[in-house]
Amino acid sequence: MFLPKHTLGRGLAFVFATLAIAASALTISAPASAAGHPVAKSQSAPVVLAGDSSDPSTWEYSIGGALKLNGKPVKGVTIIATNGKFSAKSVSDVGGKWLIAVPEAAIYKVSIDKATLPSGMAVANPEMEADLTAFSFAPVLFKFAGQTVQTVSFGDQLVGRLFSGLNFGLLLAIASIGISLIFGTTGLSNFAHGEMVTLGALMMWLLHASMGWPVILAGLVAVLVTGAFGWVQDAALWRPLRKRRMGLNQMMIVSIGFSIVVRYVYLLLFDGDTKDIAGGGNIIKFGPVSTTDLTLWGMLISVVALGGVALFLTRTRIGKATRAVSDNAALASATGIDVERIIRIVWVTAAALTGLAGVLYGLELQANWLTGFDILLLLFASVTLGGLGTALGATVGALIIGMVVEVSSLFIPNELRYAAALVILIVILIWRPQGVLGKKQRLG
Amino acid sequence: MDFGQIFNLTAGELIGVFTAAYALCALGLAMHFGFTGLLNFGQAGFAALGAYGYAFAALKLGWNMWGSFGFGMVCAAVFALILGLPTLRLRADYLAIVTIAAAQALYFFFGTEKYAAFTGGSNGLSEFGGDFYGYNPFPVGRYDLGIITLSEKEIWIRVVSWGLVAFVAVLLVILTRSPWGRTLKGIREDEDAVRSLGKNVFVYKMQSLVLGGVIGSLGGMVFVLSSQTNQASTWVSNFTFMTWTVLLLGGAATILGPIVGSAVFFMFLMFTQAFLEGLVNIGALPFLSIAQVGQIRYLLVGLFLMLLVIFRPQGFFGNKKELQFNG
Amino acid sequence: MANIEQIAKGAIEPGCAKVDPILVASGVTRQFGGLKAVDVAHLEIPRGKITALIGPNGAGKTTLFNLLTGFDKPNTGTWNFAGKDLAGVAPHKVARMGMVRTFQLTKALSLLTVIDNMRLGAQDNPGEKFFAAFVRPLWANKEREITERADALLTRFKLDAKRDDYAAGLSGGQRKLLEMARALMSKPELVMLDEPMAGVNPALTQSLLEHIKGLKENGTTVLFVEHDMHMVRHISDWVVVMAEGKIVAEGPPADVMKNPAVIDAYLGAHANSDLGDVEIATKEGN
């Protein structure tokens, strides 16, 4: 097969056109979310009220906890820590988590601001103490009085969860197709893939929430920046390593190192707080499902992007060449395909898609420097479940993982959801090592 | 800047407890990866099982030090068996996926409040070292070792942890120079060749997985015994990645390598911390805060790991001919 | 060269019965997608003889080796070795029963020294057990004995000068020799050699042939795959011909070469080649 030079441009144009369509769909939601939530400021960053004038980021001691009612996080509640003249406060984030940095080892009084509690809630122990004389971190657990009565039937809860699972699965799918394409064409298990999700989300925060750009423009630029990051990564790191004929396991460990570097660069540039980007959107209810307009747009965009990838892989010349390289790089090369060029296109496409996942993740949920790393294993699980190296497999795997994560929280504590997905991964690997859709081949 | 103090702090890491703990975990990985070719990305899980096993046995079962040590090791061995049985027959990267997934699942499990009765939940377990420190032969006091001054407890945990490092190292030297070790090295390179010579490759890989995992559990126990606190947040995948860095630094297919690698790694961390903090304090780095210094160190760790694998995959002591990243 | 009557029982035809078979396979098939790589209705290998397995590239010789030694699983079929059923037996157990193979793509362990490669070939070294490995006295004697045997074999295969080198430093032909010598360390009853001469220096082939003949004199059965017809003619007592997965002919070397089925099989792949003179190109990879 002969691929003329300009097809590179065509392929890229196709990818970005797809993404542009996806992003333009976002426009319609933009006014609503922008109106409802003007430039959101980070919620969980602790605010020092009085007492110490030194820079809180240098303080080594902290008090923290998570507010939960019946396993569900309680967001937006103010917690105040005081010690003599010193006083600081923090607001719980979507995970119910709050953290207050304090300057010295002492015993602090920690209290909850009852005015900020959601109506109908009461705290059993509103005044607590945090002893920081022995350790640099003291957890404080507030307990809510009384249990809310379960009014939602199990069936309705299940439907709600399945819907959330579908949404989460779609998000995972666009990111894991990226992993899958890269794995398929280069054999690399890329441990730094999550960092591209993070980049998309953080760019979205920077451009939209912080600089006030309109949501589509910010989304489009975030996706472009992530795509460019993919290009740079391949050009500066992975291609030279391939040229050195470095072993795949060795490259995998390089990607672990790279992931650490990038994560800490994010931390240095963006700080460690969790950033709210669009404020979660406006709630929409239909039947037992309660969701937001943002989520619905996100799902639509995900589906469009997935469809775009499918068309790209099956209908375009570059897409077909990509599949040929995944199948057998040597053979593809022998038939005149420029394998390195295909790999470069794959890197840019995969990175842009993954960035899109990050953009949507950030808009619908929140983002911090670890966002992508936190879901990296779920991405690997999706790719492995579906059968390594196939885009369709990754999509199916991601939907399964998304559903498992969400539905499992009906039965097990919320913080064990990801664990459930990982256990499912292990079980399926044992039962069917080639993945759900993978071809049966000789393994080992 | 007080270079004397920076030097002392850095030198103190040479005999640090965390240095010993990481050396143990990396020795376990050397068994897995260096000598057998197994890609274990869940060493944090093995170490966590050691730590939680010890703390649980001591606190909740009231067992003495020996029993608690034994319990931690058994937990790690069982974990190795459960992971190894299904995956050791499959391609090498399946073990990598399964170990990292299982270790991460353990981390979630240990951190949840649901099982706080066993694990202490997010607070973790603490004050479980009573019996261990009961064996301390050093009288109460401060001991001046020239560069650092330690309490009797700090001395005791260092003696025990470095004693364990030495013991494990000798054990591994004996094993790797035996015909058993020779078979493992054969498996590392080409399983089928070794199979064709009548060796049960699966059994060897399983023995290696269990042994390396149990060594890792010792690292975990030493790690938490120093402060007598054990929290789930210690056992994140970064723990595993740091262990890999330590291993590759010294040389994966060596025994001295992980030990020296750990010492160099922690001295590097301490030196950069102290040095950069010093620079920040005298105002030489106006764009950095003290908190960011800690972050830069980890950034350097990642960079280190990359450069190491790219430019010196055999580490300090490794023989380039011997170390091979298969695949 | 052995007498025909000492080998075959009854008429000489593909899959014919042998007087004293050591390996008997029936109905062994292996399918790769749409391709039936191996489809052997019946095959018997005579004990104490040298049998050559020949056939054009892709005939299924290596796949048959893999199946018989447990490295690959057949779709159907049974086979037994010295009366013991081998279907489904793990490869290491097959080797322990006395049926040891070498590989077409040499599997010398290049990160071990030559002598360690040899030692690894020996069976029943107590030092290879985990707990015994700690206690040197338990295995030191056996190890010494094994080393002596290994040194003797290395001398015979002219590898003694390389004894302490890493196998990575050996030439392709030397690796073939090492792999063969290593297989002999376990004193097998049957050695299966997949293209033992491929890549071996012509100056060495003569002595290698002598080694193979020497094996027979010690009572070892040899089954080998080879493309060099001169060699096949020179040392084998019996020749089995495979084409497209099937056994198409069998017989003493001189007769088989004249068999029209054999010529057909080869001409399919190699027109215009005189079987006696052309060394059929060996394919790396299978």
Ligand SMILES: Nc1ncnc2c1ncn2[C@@H]1O[C@H](COP(=O)(O)OP(=O)(O)OP(=O)(O)O)[C@@H](O)[C@H]1O
């Ligand atoms: N793992 C596999 N997957 C698919 N096809 C295979 C596999 N192994 C072998 N084959 C096919 O089976 C057929 C027989 O291959 P085999 O290697 O057994 O031939 P051979 O007789 O040893 O050839 P040669 O003389 O070239 O070594 C070939 O067509 C080959 O392509």
Ligand SMILES: [Mg+2]
């Ligand atoms: Mg062959």
